[in-house]
Amino acid sequence: MNEFYTILTGSLVAISCSLLGSFLILRKMAMVGDAISHAVLPGIVIAYLLGETREMIPMLIGAAAFGVLTTVLIELFHKKARLQTDASIGITFTFLFALGIILISAFAGQVDLDQDCVLYGDIAMVPLDLWITDAGLNLGPRQVWILGVNLLVVLAFILIGYKGLFITTFHEEYAATVGIAAGFWHYSLMSTVSLTTVVSFESVGAILVVAFLVVPPATAYLLTEKLPVMLGLSALFGVISAILGNMLATWLDGSIAGAMTAVAGGLFLLTFLFSPKQGILMRLKFR
Amino acid sequence: MKNPIIEVHNLTVSYNKRPVLWDVDYELPPGQLIGVLGPNGSGKTTMLKTIMGLIRPDSGFVEVMGKKLDEVRDKVSYVPQRESVDWDFPANVMDVVLMGRYNPKHMFRRLSKEDRELAVAALEKVNMLPFAERQISQLSGGQQQRVFIARALARQADLYLMDEPFAGVDAASEESILELLTGMKAEGKSIMVVHHDLQTARNFFDWIILLNTSLVASGPVNEVFTEQNLQAAYGGKLTVLSQIADLVASKAFPLREKGLQDREKL
Ligand SMILES: Nc1ncnc2c1ncn2[C@@H]1O[C@H](COP(=O)(O)OP(=O)(O)OP(=O)(O)O)[C@@H](O)[C@H]1O
Ligand SMILES: [Mg+2]
Numbered sequence: 427m428n429e430f431y432t433i434l435t436g437s438l439v440a441i442s443c444s445l446l447g448s449f450l451i452l453r454k455m456a457m458v459g460d461a462i463s464h465a466v467l468p469g470i471v472i473a474y475l476l477g478e479t480r481e482m483i484p485m486l487i488g489a490a491a492f493g494v495l496t497t498v499l500i501e502l503f504h505k506k507a508r509l510q511t512d513a514s515i516g517i518t519f520t521f522l523f524a525l526g527i528i529l530i531s532a533f534a535g536q537v538d539l540d541q542d543c544v545l546y547g548d549i550a551m552v553p554l555d556l557w558i559t560d561a562g563l564n565l566g567p568r569q570v571w572i573l574g575v576n577l578l579v580v581l582a583f584i585l586i587g588y589k590g591l592f593i594t595t596f597h598e599e600y601a602a603t604v605g606i607a608a609g610f611w612h613y614s615l616m617s618t619v620s621l622t623t624v625v626s627f628e629s630v631g632a633i634l635v636v637a638f639l640v641v642p643p644a645t646a647y648l649l650t651e652k653l654p655v656m657l658g659l660s661a662l663f664g665v666i667s668a669i670l671g672n673m674l675a676t677w678l679d680g681s682i683a684g685a686m687t688a689v690a691g692g693l694f695l696l697t698f699l700f701s702p703k704q705g706i707l708m709r710l711k712f713r
Numbered sequence: 714m715k716n717p718i719i720e721v722h723n724l725t726v727s728y729n730k731r732p733v734l735w736d737v738d739y740e741l742p743p744g745q746l747i748g749v750l751g752p753n754g755s756g757k758t759t760m761l762k763t764i765m766g767l768i769r770p771d772s773g774f775v776e777v778m779g780k781k782l783d784e785v786r787d788k789v790s791y792v793p794q795r796e797s798v799d800w801d802f803p804a805n806v807m808d809v810v811l812m813g814r815y816n817p818k819h820m821f822r823r824l825s826k827e828d829r830e831l832a833v834a835a836l837e838k839v840n841m842l843p844f845a846e847r848q849i850s851q852l853s854g855g856q857q858q859r860v861f862i863a864r865a866l867a868r869q870a871d872l873y874l875m876d877e878p879f880a881g882v883d884a885a886s887e888e889s890i891l892e893l894l895t896g897m898k899a900e901g902k903s904i905m906v907v908h909h910d911l912q913t914a915r916n917f918f919d920w921i922i923l924l925n926t927s928l929v930a931s932g933p934v935n936e937v938f939t940e941q942n943l944q945a946a947y948g949g950k951l952t953v954l955s956q957i958a959d960l961v962a963s964k965a966f967p968l969r970e971k972g973l974q975d976r977e978k979l
Binding site for chain 2: 452516586587589590592595596597599600601602603604605606607647650652653655657664
């Protein structure tokens with residue numbers, strides 16, 4: 427049963443992240459998830475200082491708020507200072523992360539937290555944190571429920587907003603000339619990414635989240651030139667990585683998140699070598 | 714002017730405090746093919762983007778069909794410069810042309826059968842229908858340009874603003890698209906085209922805007938195409954100037970006599 431929950435958790439994270447990540451890599455913002463994973467630190471510290479608790483909910487709210495702030499700053503530096511998105515991402519998250527560290531050291535006496543234990547969960551622990559009702563009913567791991575709801579939010583957002591995401595990702599400027607609010611779509615996407623990354627790190631840790639945001643979409647991108655197919659394939663690769671990664675971890679008796687990430691990377695490498703369209707080996711063969 | 718299709722008044726636009734359009738002021742008649750000419754960097758793209766509301770001017774204002782752009786957006790269609798997008802994007806030709814049918818009021822509704830029919834008709838007009846299912850990454854530059862034109866046509870607008878729609882388009886396609894635009898003009902549409910070739914511009918457009926940061930001239934083609942105006946717009950660039958001199962010399966237009974008279978006066 428634990429194994430099932432581990433795979434389920436991994437798959438829920440994988441699907442949410444790879445669907446959103448597909449839009450991020452097409453917008454050349456793949457590393458925004460990595461940025462958020464660092465930049466939320468001050469949000470957590472502030473939530474802790476204000477609430478003086480280590481309750482999950484205020485911390486999640488603080489983290490998500492800083493996640494959104496991160497994307498706002500990235501966009502601001504990119505649009506107003508005309509900085510490339512990658513530079514703008516780098517500046518923003520190092521700055522916010524540093525702010526978090528300063529807050530922790532300034533309030534050293536009061537703050538008893540570091541982001542490893544508060545923010546970054548471990549997928550191996552998920553099946554242990556069960557949600558048991560007052561009547562004693564066991565509903566399974568709490569995280570699975572949270573991640574399940576998050577996936578529904580992501581799916582609804584992409585299905586309902588597909589046209590808006592499609593046109594603004596292809597060309598923001600053209601979308602604006604048609605009268606579509608490009609900013610609305612940008613920030614809706616970024617808020618969804620922020621929410622997803624925050625609830626996902628909390629369950630499975632940062633590396634796995636960043637990997638699922640980037641690697642399965644990049645793999646799918648090599649295989650197709652149709653956006654809906656790319657979305658489907660990247661979700662599929664994410665789930666395969668979760669399943670095979672869990673097997674690998676059991677076999678090696680090693681880190682589950684590490685194994686899932688490694689499998690995702692392995693799938694990318696295989697695709698890079700053997701994809702019928704862009705694969706290196708195919709190109710060599712036909713040269 | 715009665716019912717100008719576009720009015721631009723005292724328009725100044727700058728990037729990083731450096732003005733690239735300076736106090737530009739004109740009105741354009743409806744139902745005409747309007748050419749926008751000027752050397753590289755003279756502000757043509759900036760002017761189109763400002764009309765489309767993509768850039769906020771430092772001063773001055775623009776009215777389209779006597780209204781603010783937002784009130785008449787459905788009736789205006791824009792063709793951006795081809796280089797402005799990533800052509801490796803996972804989409805096919807039809808997907809891109811259908812974007813011309815997107816309406817901000819119906820973003821959550823699926824495209825209708827009529828939308829698809831209009832997109833097909835637009836592709837047919839630019840001779841790209843056989844490529845409808847082709848991925849956009851697999852198109853040549855000229856074909857990409859025609860996809861952008863088709864997307865603009867699919868919008869069924871009354872006013873079209875096209876930024877270098879013929880860049881990289883072969884002569885035969887250019888001619889067939891020019892014919893198409895003439896046909897649209899006959900239906901009462903207004904079309905504003907940024908163009909670099911003075912020869913086709915002179916034969917083809919009814920109205921010319923000559924731009925070089927400030928407005929050099931705006932008027933009917935025969936009035937604007939004077940040596941003096943062209944020199945003011947392109948001045949200082951020797952090769953261009955000699956081409957223009959050839960052009961003026963090779964055409965027995967009344968304006969040539971006017972040009973000669975001007976010269977005799979000197
Ligand atoms: N985003 C920008 N930031 C800063 N300066 C810009 C920007 N875009 C254009 N410029 C400058 O503004 C001036 C006008 O540019 P614009 O693109 O409007 O010229 P253009 O007439 O369309 O030229 P071309 O014929 O090369 O397309 C140029 O000097 C250009 O360097
Ligand atoms: Mg231009």
